Amino acid sequence: MKGKILGSRYQVLEYVAEGGFGKTYLAEDTQLPGKDLCIVKQLAPRFTEPQLLEIARRLFKTEATALHSLGHHPQIPELLAYFEEAEKFYLVQQYIAGQTLDQKLIPKQPWSAGQVVELLRDCLNILHFIHDQGVIHRDLKPANLILRDADHKIVLVDFGTVKNILQGQGGLEQLTVAVGTQGYMPIEQARGKPRSTSDLYALGIIGIQALTGVKPLELEEDENGEIIWSPLANAQPELIEILTKMTRYNYLERYPSAQSVLDALDSCSDTLLPQAVQGMRTSNFSSSSDQSMLSTPLREYPSQVQPNPNEHLNEDPNALPGVRSVGIVNHPPSRLVQPQATQQKLGQKAKIALMAIVIAGGVYLSLKQLFPQPASDTSPSEATSGAIKQ
DSSP states (O other), rough: TTTEEETTTTEEEEEEOOOOOOOEEEEETTTTTTTEEEEEEOOOSSSOHHHHHHHHHHHHHHHHHHHHHTTEEEEEEEEEEEEEEETTEEEEEEEOOEGGGGGGOTTTTTOOOHHHHHHHHHHHHHHHHHHHHTTOOOOOOGGGGGEETOOEEEEEOOOTTTTSSSSOOOSSSGSSSSOOTTTOOHHHHHTOOOOHHHHHHHHHHHHHHHHHHOOOGSEEEOSSSSSGGGOOHHHHHHHHHHHHHHHHHSGGSSSHHHHHHHHHHHHHHHHHHHHHHHHHSSOOOOOTSOOOOOOOOTTTTTGGOOTTEEEEEEETTOOOOOOOSSSSSSSGGGGHHHHHHHHHHHHHHHHHHHHHHHHHHHHHHHHHHSSSSSSSSOOOOHHHHHHHOO
């Protein structure tokens, strides 16, 4: 496949990955002066019946149109082209250089509550956009959240919308199947009935994984199917409550929309905001558009990541696991409040010292009035001493 030109334009450079629905290649656009890099996904249907192929062709075009509209968001890869060749469907997407979030979620290395809050906000803003467009991602997981090298922002990739038309195996009713990843996929999605709240469930699971350092499949469940995780987390009750509601077994008990989760985060901002600010100091998250934010690229692009020979220098111990901090914090968070506490203590000591001086002065003046200085050449100290003796 290497060197082959697809769609009379995209020359394959290397094989990247293979999934249950097709293969992914790194390619270059031969019709552009700079031969820009791009990602070509080959989607191969598992059926050959002409009737099913025609239905798949029509649905594929509809889904490609949806992906093209989503690509106008700065944190979603742009769909550059789609075409059919030899009864195989191809998607050409913008190349995103970076690392996947699953490379940052290291077992037994939990993130701070502030880092998790910033992750939730960043992803919720993207989900709010796609849900407003009538699209459900269906496969939200760390491997599909890219930490973009260019600006350290989250990029959401690999939508499951086109997969459901390519996995049928012999019948029209099988053209729509369950799409998702075990551990991040809620029960209704496993039954082939995903909803927008299914994406919220998956994001909540990612938040729990980051906060506890435990993979989803390693978490226990109670008799009602609810995940048991809060005893493993070091976070405010408000954040635990939000993540719990996002991951309810029954979708009717979850937040109804991404915006409602954002509203919940805002409603307890007095508690969570200080943690979020600390998270920004010690991670690549930021809520402003012109600052660093969490990012992570496709597992499909390992060749994109270049080692930094100075990576071990000047690292922030409070940063995300494996992520260099934007602003280095030289002291742990607990020490950041010590200067203010020290100033308060010094102020109290100064007040005590001043009171002591005033009292001593008053005592001295009283003694001076009681024992006036003699007219002799006797020194004041001698006179006072003699008076005391008398």
